[in-house]
Amino acid sequence: MIAVICIANRAAMTPDPLPLPESLLAKAAVLTLAGGENLFRRGDVPRNIYYVRAGEVRLLRYSRRGTCAVLQTVRQGFLAEASMVSASYHCDAEAGAESQLVAIPLAEMWAALDADASFRRAWFGYLAREVKRLRTQCERLGLPTAEERLTHFIETEGQEGSVTLNGTLKSLAQSLGLSHEALYRTLGRMKRQGRIVVEGSSLTLLEAR
Amino acid sequence: MIAVICIANRAAMTPDPLPLPESLLAKAAVLTLAGGENLFRRGDVPRNIYYVRAGEVRLLRYSRRGTCAVLQTVRQGFLAEASMVSASYHCDAEAGAESQLVAIPLAEMWAALDADASFRRAWFGYLAREVKRLRTQCERLGLPTAEERLTHFIETEGQEGSVTLNGTLKSLAQSLGLSHEALYRTLGRMKRQGRIVVEGSSLTLLEAR
DNA sequence: CGTACTTTTGAATCGCATCAAATCTGGTGG
DNA sequence: CCACCAGATTTGATGCGATTCAAAAGTACG
Numbered sequence: 494m495i496a497v498i499c500i501a502n503r504a505a506m507t508p509d510p511l512p513l514p515e516s517l518l519a520k521a522a523v524l525t526l527a528g529g530e531n532l533f534r535r536g537d538v539p540r541n542i543y544y545v546r547a548g549e550v551r552l553l554r555y556s557r558r559g560t561c562a563v564l565q566t567v568r569q570g571f572l573a574e575a576s577m578v579s580a581s582y583h584c585d586a587e588a589g590a591e592s593q594l595v596a597i598p599l600a601e602m603w604a605a606l607d608a609d610a611s612f613r614r615a616w617f618g619y620l621a622r623e624v625k626r627l628r629t630q631c632e633r634l635g636l637p638t639a640e641e642r643l644t645h646f647i648e649t650e651g652q653e654g655s656v657t658l659n660g661t662l663k664s665l666a667q668s669l670g671l672s673h674e675a676l677y678r679t680l681g682r683m684k685r686q687g688r689i690v691v692e693g694s695s696l697t698l699l700e701a702r
Numbered sequence: 703m704i705a706v707i708c709i710a711n712r713a714a715m716t717p718d719p720l721p722l723p724e725s726l727l728a729k730a731a732v733l734t735l736a737g738g739e740n741l742f743r744r745g746d747v748p749r750n751i752y753y754v755r756a757g758e759v760r761l762l763r764y765s766r767r768g769t770c771a772v773l774q775t776v777r778q779g780f781l782a783e784a785s786m787v788s789a790s791y792h793c794d795a796e797a798g799a800e801s802q803l804v805a806i807p808l809a810e811m812w813a814a815l816d817a818d819a820s821f822r823r824a825w826f827g828y829l830a831r832e833v834k835r836l837r838t839q840c841e842r843l844g845l846p847t848a849e850e851r852l853t854h855f856i857e858t859e860g861q862e863g864s865v866t867l868n869g870t871l872k873s874l875a876q877s878l879g880l881s882h883e884a885l886y887r888t889l890g891r892m893k894r895q896g897r898i899v900v901e902g903s904s905l906t907l908l909e910a911r
Numbered sequence: 912c913g914t915a916c917t918t919t920t921g922a923a924t925c926g927c928a929t930c931a932a933a934t935c936t937g938g939t940g941g
Numbered sequence: 942c943c944a945c946c947a948g949a950t951t952t953g954a955t956g957c958g959a960t961t962c963a964a965a966a967g968t969a970c971g
Contacts, residue, residue, distance in 0.1 A: 554858060562854050565837045575834035578827035606826070607819065617815070618787035620829035625784035627836035628774045634843035635879040637960070638926070645771045649763060663949060670844040672928055677951060846928070847958070872917060884959055886919060 513597070513605075514612050520601040526550070526588035532572075534585050539576035541596040545569055548592025554584045574620065577602065634670045639679040642669045647698055654698040722806070722814075723821050729810040735759070735797035741781075743794050748785035750805040754778055757801025763793045783829065786811065843879045848888040851878045856907055863907040 513521075524543075526532060532543065532550060543550075545567045552564040552573060564584050565573070576582060577599060606613045633645045646669060647656050658665060666676035680696075683689040690697045722730070733752075735741060741752065741759060752759075754776045761773040761782060773793050774782070785791060786808060815822050842854045855878060856865050867874060875885035889905075892898040899906045 562857050563841050564834075564858065565841065573834070574830040578823070578830050606822075610816065613815075613822075614787070617826075617829070620826070620833060621783045621787050624829060624832050624836065625773075625782070627833065627840060630840050631836060631843060632772050632774065634840060635876075637879075648771050649773065661949060667844075670846075673950080674929085674952085675927055678927090681951080870917065881960055882918080883920085883961085887959090890919080 512615070514609055516609075517597060517601055517605045517612075521595050521597045524594045524596055526592045526594065528588055528590045528592075530588050532586035532588065532594070533582050535582055537582050539573075539579060539582060539599060541598055542574070542577055542602055543572040543586075544595040544597070545572055546593045546595060549589035550592050550594070551587055551589050552584045553587055571619075574623075630668075639669070639671050639675045640683065642671065643676070643679055643683075643696075644698065647696055651696075656696050658694040658696070721824070723818055725818075726806060726810055726814045726821075730804050730806045733803045733805055735801045735803065737797055737799045737801075739797045741795035741797065741803070742791050744791055746791050748782075748788060748791060748808060750807055751783070751786055751811055752781040752795075753804040753806070754781055755802045755804060758798035759795055759801055759803070760798050761793045761795055780828075783832075839877075848878070848880050848884045849892065851880065852885070852888055852892075852905075853907065856905055860905075865905050867903040867905070 524532075526548070528548075533539070535554070546569065549566065549568050550572055551566050554562045554564055566589070572586065572594075573582070573584075606616060629649050633642050633649070636642045636645055646665075647654060650656050662676060662680070663673040666673040669676065671679075680689065680691065684691060688699055690699060733741075735757070737757075742748070744763070755778065758775065758777050759781055760775050763771045763773055775798070781795065781803075782791070782793075815825060838858050842851050842858070845851045845854055855874075856863060859865050871885060871889070872882045875882040878885065880888075889898065889900065893900060897908055899908060
């Protein structure tokens with residue numbers, strides 16, 4: 494049954510940032526989670542690696558005191574890559590909204606990585622770029638002021654001091670660890686001072702002088 | 703000459719978090735950089751992957767306006783993993799202090815990854831864990847207050863609400879994106895309120911109730 | 912014993928979060 | 942086409958928490 498779904502949705506289920514080999518997609522299954530539903534729990538043995546196509550899945554760690562730390566929020570992308578090398582999950586995964594996922598059995602994943610040199614290189618590349626992206630993100634979030642974070646964002650994510658946003662300013666604010674008001678105000682101040690230009694969804698830094 | 707150094711320092715040059723195969727270490731070289739010295743520049747073609755054993759190396763991106771964004775700071779660990787899959791460097795690397803590095807030629811690295819399945823799995827594991835660690839770090843830095851970041855740190859890095867620090871509180875403050883004063887004050891307040899216990903270098907959260 | 916560094920506390924200031932409200936925008940259905 | 946709605950954008954006011962500067966006390970090490 495799942496196989497039928499897979500074939501029917503073949504085009505739709507291909508993870509965009511990392512093409513998976515056909516042979517691997519043939520072994521994958523598509524899952525749908527309702528909002529609030531659980532994908533796995535702490536202690537479970539990982540059997541699949543998941544790719545989130547739509548919706549939102551969160552990795553949560555609950556403490557004995559009932560407090561809850563969010564480890565990762567995925568709206569599109571691979572989930573809990575570390576589960577590939579862990580004997581058990583160290584957190585829970587829960588859908589924050591109705592979500593669609595692709596489940597790839599770990600054994601098939603490892604077999605494909607052993608057998609297919611170009612897929613292996615692509616997967617190494619994905620992980621390496623992810624590490625780089627996250628390191629940059631951490632450096633950015635470590636900056637104290639909204640303006641420094643915004644400038645860092647434009648200089649590291651953009652070309653020649655200019656970026657084009659994918660989403661809204663509000664979502665940018667969240668990724669910068671700021672309230673959206675703080676970002677709007679910072680942008681407004683920089684515009685008034687002639688240090689930035691906003692055209693549609695592109696932000697361009699101007700010469701300081 | 704370099705080969706002699708390598709053999710002499712064989713024991714000392716093994717990167718601790720990821721044992722490299724002997725055959726690969728035999729091809730590696732040890733470098734020493736003076737503070738301020740350059741390891742590579744933007745546009746250079748990557749020929750090695752570097753492991754920082756001691757000192758401090760920073761990845762920097764300079765804008766045309768002369769501003770400078772720090773992408774990564776490494777005191778111990780691999781540097782610019784993404785260079786393994788890039789045609790050229792997108793940033794400069796500069797030693798912040800006298801530093802010792804191990805340089806592993808990329809061709810040898812790829813050959814070892816193709817040939818040695820257990821090293822391959824170890825390298826996948828290293829990258830996957832690094833992704834996980836960095837995702838958690840980003841979530842933490844996105845929290846608005848010092849207390850939330852500290853609590854998140856203890857709950858995600860520790861066991862059962864308790865961590866033992868490697869370094870100083872001051873360095874913890876930096877990794878939490880806080881001034882050291884802010885961390886000291888937060889710790890002090892939580893201690894006074896009986897919500898945390900500090901014994902030597904271990905921090906333990908207490909029941910909220 | 913001196914030096915360098917961490918830890919700690921104080922005071923002043925600044926920037927951000929928060930709450931509130933108004934406007935703008937794109938998309939939907941009547 | 943227009944009314945309507947949800948969400949994004951924008952501005953204002955307020956308070957809190959963090960940064961910063963400053964200084965003192967503690968600590969490790971040669």
